[in-house]
Amino acid sequence: MSILRTPRLLPALLLGAFVLPLGLSGCSFSFGSNPTISADDFARQVGDAVVEQLKVPRPIVDCGDDPIDVVEGKVVHCDFSAEDDPTAIYDSQTTISDVHGSDFHIDTKIDDAPKAG
Numbered sequence: 001m002s003i004l005r006t007p008r009l010l011p012a013l014l015l016g017a018f019v020l021p022l023g024l025s026g027c028s029f030s031f032g033s034n035p036t037i038s039a040d041d042f043a044r045q046v047g048d049a050v051v052e053q054l055k056v057p058r059p060i061v062d063c064g065d066d067p068i069d070v071v072e073g074k075v076v077h078c079d080f081s082a083e084d085d086p087t088a089i090y091d092s093q094t095t096i097s098d099v100h101g102s103d104f105h106i107d108t109k110i111d112d113a114p115k116a117g
Contacts (some may be wrong), residue, residue: 035099070104
């Protein structure tokens with residue numbers, strides 16, 4: 001699938017779902033039974049991947065409030081919207097893989113249609 005390069009996030013989202021793979025190092029981790037990352041740091045890294053790979057303005061990404069376990073195969077749902085239309089909210093699924101300590105890989109798929117209001 002070719003990636004449309006557009007100055008706005010929503011037109012790219014409306015053309016279809018896309019997957020963004022990216023290897024990351026966690027920002028603020030805590031280690032217990034499973035390493036965790038704050039939802040805000042995770043959302044920031046997912047947003048960074050969108051900006052870097054699609055060359056679009058930074059989206060608004062909300063991954064909730066609870067710390068996220070960084071474990072192989074974990075799927076995290078985050079909400080995406082654009083600064084110019086924050087009422088159109090898209091669901092995304094980010095899968096965590098290749099976990100090695102605080103380093104991990106994410107693949108993010110953003111739905112091609114906004115959530116029903």
